[in-house]
Amino acid sequence: MALSKLDNLYRQVILDHSSHPHHHGLLDGSTNQIEMNNPTCGDVIQLQLLVKAGVIEDLRFDGSGCSISTASASMMTDAVIGKKVEDALTLSEEFSQMVQGNEKEDLDELGDAAMLSGVAKFPARIKCATLAWKALDQALTEKQETTVAKQLHCED
16 A cells, blocks of 8 residues: 555544544543543543443543544543453553654554554654553542542643
8 A cells, every 4th residue: 555545544543543543432431531631722621431340341531622632532432341451551651652753563452552652753743642541640649539520731
């Protein structure tokens, strides 16, 4: 497949996730919640997770953001639902490394999120792509089981 056709496919998948995000909305009975924003561009995300016996059984997100931020959140939910917390945290680290240009060869575990590897070429968009993943990390590693309406700034 020619590079331009592959780029177009990647763009189409990203636009599809942005226009029709998976697992978008509110989750009743969540065990972990967090709200995080990127002050650089104004993206805001609220994550609600249902974690039982160390497994992410369900995950929903809401908020407002650019197409990269929304697509990344949608792709993240697909990648981590059904995973053990430790595995989700590992995927989050792999995603963060990938969008910074430090990717490993096998990105299959990331699913569609692997298509965001091109973000590494646009440093200003890295924060947009990683917002949902950073929120996931925070929601899963907070000491309290439920973090309600916590405002965090994504400044890394």
